[in-house]
Amino acid sequence: xxxxxxxxxxxxxxxxxxxxxxxxxxxxxxxxxxxxxxxxxxxxxxxxxxxxxxxxxxxxxxxxxxxxxxxxxxxxxxxxxxxxxxxxxxxxxxxxxxxxxxxxxxxxxxxxxxxxx
Amino acid sequence: xxxxxxxxxxxxxxxxxxxxxxxxxxxxxxxxxxxxxxxxxxxxxxxxxxxxxxxxxxxxxxxxxxxxxxxxxxxxxxxxxxxxxxxxxxxxxxxxxxxxxxxxxxxxxxxxxxxxxxxxxxxxxxxxxxxxxxxxxxxxxxxxxxxxxxxxxxxxxxxxxxxxxxxxxxxxxxxxxxxxxxxxxxxxxxxxxxxxxxxxxxxxxxxxxxxxxxxxxxxxxxxxxxxxxxxxxxxxxxxxxxxxxxxxxxx
Amino acid sequence: xxxxxxxxxxxxxxxxxxxxxxxxxxxxxxxxxxxxxxxxxxxxxxxxxxxxxxxxxxxxxxxxxxxxxxxxxxxxxxxxxxxxxxxxxxxxxxxxxxxxxxxxxxxxxxxxxxxxxxxxxxxxxxxxxxxxxxxxxxxxxxxxxxxxxxxxxxx
Numbered sequence: 001x002x003x004x005x006x007x008x009x010x011x012x013x014x015x016x017x018x019x020x021x022x023x024x025x026x027x028x029x030x031x032x033x034x035x036x037x038x039x040x041x042x043x044x045x046x047x048x049x050x051x052x053x054x055x056x057x058x059x060x061x062x063x064x065x066x067x068x069x070x071x072x073x074x075x076x077x078x079x080x081x082x083x084x085x086x087x088x089x090x091x092x093x094x095x096x097x098x099x100x101x102x103x104x105x106x107x108x109x110x111x112x113x114x115x116x117x
Numbered sequence: 118x119x120x121x122x123x124x125x126x127x128x129x130x131x132x133x134x135x136x137x138x139x140x141x142x143x144x145x146x147x148x149x150x151x152x153x154x155x156x157x158x159x160x161x162x163x164x165x166x167x168x169x170x171x172x173x174x175x176x177x178x179x180x181x182x183x184x185x186x187x188x189x190x191x192x193x194x195x196x197x198x199x200x201x202x203x204x205x206x207x208x209x210x211x212x213x214x215x216x217x218x219x220x221x222x223x224x225x226x227x228x229x230x231x232x233x234x235x236x237x238x239x240x241x242x243x244x245x246x247x248x249x250x251x252x253x254x255x256x257x258x259x260x261x262x263x264x265x266x267x268x269x270x271x272x273x274x275x276x277x278x279x280x281x282x283x284x285x286x287x288x289x290x291x292x293x294x295x296x297x298x299x300x301x302x303x304x305x306x307x308x309x310x311x312x313x314x315x316x317x318x319x320x321x322x323x324x325x326x327x328x329x330x331x332x333x334x335x336x337x338x339x340x341x342x343x344x345x346x347x348x349x350x351x352x353x354x355x356x357x358x359x360x361x362x363x364x365x366x367x368x
Numbered sequence: 369x370x371x372x373x374x375x376x377x378x379x380x381x382x383x384x385x386x387x388x389x390x391x392x393x394x395x396x397x398x399x400x401x402x403x404x405x406x407x408x409x410x411x412x413x414x415x416x417x418x419x420x421x422x423x424x425x426x427x428x429x430x431x432x433x434x435x436x437x438x439x440x441x442x443x444x445x446x447x448x449x450x451x452x453x454x455x456x457x458x459x460x461x462x463x464x465x466x467x468x469x470x471x472x473x474x475x476x477x478x479x480x481x482x483x484x485x486x487x488x489x490x491x492x493x494x495x496x497x498x499x500x501x502x503x504x505x506x507x508x509x510x511x512x513x514x515x516x517x518x519x520x521x522x523x
Contacts, residue, residue: 029446030477042308048477049304055473056297057318064278064290064325064339071319073346074301077311081304095308103233303386307481
């Protein structure tokens with residue numbers, strides 16, 4: 001996929017009701033590669049913290065199953081964070097309200113994450 | 118709306134009648150909705166969506182037999198129609214025929230594997246099954262249970278990662294799991310997401326769910342990826358209750 | 369961890385813990401050391417402080433030459449196994465610099481995130497500035513020795 005498509009992908013994700021922001025994150029360095037988000041979303045912080053979470057998830061998955069994770073999904077009382085692996089080291093991340101259409105978001109993120117290559 | 122309704126019921130334009138019928142159903146105007154659906158079926162007798170619409174209308178009206186007929190007609194047109202399968206599952210569930218409801222939902226889930234509402238419904242149906250066929254209660258103390266209870270310092274309290282895994286693997290997973298749940302807490306705190314409730318980590322052939330059991334104890338549930346995510350979360354919730362009981366007995 | 373200004377301790381402890389930085393050095397923009405974590409030799413501290421201040425001064429000058437509307441806030445060197453973060457921040461005591469060495473257990477993003485919090489906390493905790501007296505060469509050397517003694521116990 002060409003890089004020009006990335007903003008379009010991110011806009012499609014943020015088009016889902018309840019999604020506050022979508023980012024492409026480099027989990028190697030915890031930095032934002034591309035983003036589409038509400039102004040209130042601290043995208044740099046989201047990238048850094050998601051990368052740290054993915055790193056921890058990798059270690060846990062490796063210890064338990066000797067395999068790498070492809071999806072990390074954190075649910076909290078006031079929001080949800082969903083991250084799906086793209087071509088290494090990129091991850092596609094969405095930050096959303098608790099009432100977001102989760103099924104649709106998972107499917108869309110999964111489809112787009114693999115197409116980032 | 119009346120003008121549109123009259124126009125649509127007498128001469129459906131394409132498939133617009135489906136949307137109109139559904140709107141009327143949602144407003145509780147069941148007879149008007151049924152008129153629209155039936156008029157549409159005259160033009161499109163092999164359209165599964167139209168039979169499905171009629172099924173929903175009749176179900177809302179409490180006319181279960183008519184609803185079943187409509188949904189069966191939908192399945193004759195399209196054997197994998199998810200809406201009709203859901204509808205028949207719902208009526209079976211309402212009639213306390215849990216096995217049939219489960220069968221319909223499983224079929225719907227195969228047709229639409231990413232639909233989490235189906236997985237959630239499946240879990241609800243399974244949890245409502247009578248005690249004659251209960252799911253095995255969580256065996257926390259078993260290394261092969263796939264239920265790992267650990268504390269915030271990464272010490273294993275009980276359980277293991279799953280069949281064939283050793284105590285060493287469970288200890289290592291507990292040690293790393295503590296870092297994972299600490300990170301989950303930090304993410305939610307710094308991003309203002311409130312208290313974290315569960316964390317799902319999925320790989321090509323496994324799924325892991327982590328949940329807080331108490332402020333100091335956490336549960337990691339490990340299952341193969343064949344278990345749907347929604348069902349895993351329901352399993353984790355139930356196992357969390359069992360883990361809390363276990364902790365209370367131990368202290 | 370050794371700290372010359374006690375009010376820097378708490379923000380620094382949090383920064384080290386949250387960013388997982390292996391080595392941290394806090395200094396003034398002229399290279400005077402305020403606090404250190406992870407260094408074992410005084411010579412390393414002096415060299416790192418001088419080099420860090422020099423690098424940031426150089427990039428600041430580079431920004432000026434390039435007519436950049438704002439000076440560069442931070443410089444990152446990313447190595448194979450470790451990275452170095454060098455960032456400047458304003459405090460009531462003037463402009464300070466933090467140097468952090470981090471490994472694979474952390475990331476640039478994480479260090480950046482907690483560096484920003486550290487800078488804000490230091491700025492908020494700083495007591496009002498005191499009048500700066502002229503420092504003679506011999507006085508400077510003695511103060512440097514005193515600082516290093518405080519940072520390492522003995523020199």
